[in-house]
Amino acid sequence: MTSPGTPIQGVTLYSFTRAFHARQYDLDSLIRKVAADGFGPGLEIIGFSSLRGFPDHIDDNFVGHFRDLVAEVDLVPTSLAVNVDTGLRRDRLMNHDELVEYMRKQIEVAARLGFPIARVQISLTPDAMESLLPVAEQYGVTLALEVHADQHGAHERILALRDRYEKLNSPLLGFTADWGATVTGFAPSLLEAYRRRGASEELLAQLVDLWNGFYAEGPPNTQKVHGERFGAFIGLAARNGRPDLGIDFAINGTGLFGPAPLDTWLEIMPWVRHVHGKFFGIDETGEEPSVPVRGLVRQLVENGYSGAISSEYEGWHWNNWQDPFDIIRGEQAVQRSAAADAGSTMVTDPAEARRILNSHLAQPVRG
Amino acid sequence: MIADRIIEQGTLTTVDGRTAVEVRIPWYRALPGSCIAGAALTVDGVAAPAESLRWTMNERTFSFDELVDRTDEWWFPLDSAVLSGELAVDDPQAEHEVRVDLKLYIPYIITDHGVLHIEEHDTKTMKAAQR
Structure with missing residues (x-):
């Protein structure tokens, strides 16, 4: 039997996009805020969001400054997205060699800044991942391809990657599991945002029904089904005299709220090296109303997962009336409570987090 | 995404028949010039001619034709770019309705119909500084 996992608490600065973009915080002050508010110890950032000149113009002075700051505030770099x-x-699209070099430069920056993981994305095919394995080995960086709605753990593209990983058998190739793939409802805060844009209750009820129907049918396993669902959201908005909302319904309804069951993660669980604790809001009872955070944390604990969970608040796209820092605080409380309910704990001590993350990433994926 | 922030309030300027406004990226991450696919600048319902539009970022000024090949010049999320065009704005004491339209390619999202592009716009009212 697998011994219970002890996931590491953390956050991605993406959660605070609205505050950063508004220049309320620069990178340094945002990192200090994360540490001071106890949102770590895990720290994830997006290179192209947070780092000016990424990836070609990251000089050694900046690298030293960044490492000193992270050490001073005692955070643990987890993933550079x-x-x-x-x-x-x-x-034209990049060719294979251009893409490998484009990724190499970013992975090199991850290593220089002290991030043990680089989150990569779905456009990388099994062949591209195989070509990047020597790069991962050169820099000692784990490549964790993000499984994000509209994909999920049992999607054909993800299974093809998994099968290649199995053949290559390297601890440096894995996945980032994004909880947005396994959502159980259309986020109420987004419905509220549409209400504030004048959407009628009748339209919102139809929107929820449409999404619930897709949830009942199960996730799209092919791009064709995904496209049909995308079109259905656009059609719904048009039929109700709100064509202006159609693309928004479709992008969010398919790309943010993935309807896959939780057990789809079991298809790839041994290769999950990092987790995006994607969520959209915290309700008046202190719970996440559309992402099954408790079930997801329990699943990770029961499957022995001891990597990081980056809380990734995505409600900022539409929610300009609530404080993102309070919302993150609420979601991390749910995670800690869920880990305790599952007979384990979320790691919040930085030294222990470093030790556990090193061990998690050094293990063979089948370990 | 964050389209309400595209136009920087109070940055409308006009000089010798050219008018400019500062703009912010309505997206969470940096994009290169090659992904800034088009823009429109409209003041009080009058659009600047497309061929007169210029884009300034990182202290360099480009036409939109020139931006197409610039995969090495990046618009960082904290930086204001300047969109300008041939457009006379009279009566600096009056409030002017400024509209900016932007078309951006999102280079990591490849759909069945090609690279995803988004079209965003913002409208704000402000006085024009004359320099």
């Missing part, structure tokens, strides 16, 4: 910008050029 890097981007697979295949569509950077207007005339």
Whole structure:
């Protein structure tokens, strides 16, 4: 029997995009805020969001400054989120060699800044991941491909990656599990945002019914089904005289609220090296109303997961009336409570987090 | 995404028939010039001619044709860019309705229809500084 996991508490600065973009915090003051408010010890950042000049112009002075700051406030770098910008050029997609070099530069920055994981994205095929394995080995960085709605743990593209990982058998290739793939309801805070944009209660009820129908049918296992659902949200908005809301319904209804069952994660669990604790809000009872945080934490604990969970608040897109820092505080309390209910604990001590993360990443994936 | 922040309040300027406004990226991460696919600048319902539009970021000024190839010049999320065009704005004491439209490519989201692009716009009212 697997011994219970002890996930490491943490946060991605993406959760605070609205405050950072508004220049309320710069990178240094935001990192200090994360540490002071106890949202760590795990710290995840997005290179292209937080680092000016990423990845080509990150000089040694900045690297030293960043490492000193993180050490001073006693946070633990977990994942640098890097981007697979295949569509950077207007005339064509990047070719294989260009993509490998584009990723290499970002992975190198992850290593220099002290991040043991680079979060990569779905555009990387099994062949591309295989080509990047020597890069991962060169820098000692684990590549954790994000499984994000509209994919999920049992999606054909994810299973193809898993099968390649199994063949390559390296501890440096794995997944970042994003909880947005396994959502159980259309986020109430987004319904409230549509209400504030004048959407009628009747339209909102139909929107919820449409999403609930897809949830009942199960997740899209092919791109074709995904496209059909995307179109259904656009059609709903058009039929109700609000075509202006159609794309928004579709992007959020398919790309943020993935309807896969929790057990889809079991297909890839041994390869999960990092977790995005994606969520959208905390209600008046202190719970997340549309993401099954308690079930997800229990599942990780029961499967022996001792990597980091980066709380990733995504309600900031539409919720401009609540404080994101309070919302993160609430969600992390749910995670800690859930871990205790499952007979374990979330790791909040920085020294213990470093030790456990090192052990988690050094283990063979089948370990 | 954060379209309500595109136009920086109070940054409308006009000089010798050219008008400019500062703009913020309505997205969470930096994008290169090649992903800034188009813009429109409209003041009091009058749009600047497309060929007169210029984009300034990192202290360099580009036409939109020039931006197409710039995969090395990045618009950082904390930085204001400047969108300008040939447009006369009279009566600096009056409030002017400024509208900016932006079309951005999102380079890591490849759909069945190609690279995802988003179209965002923002409208704000402000006085024009004349320099």
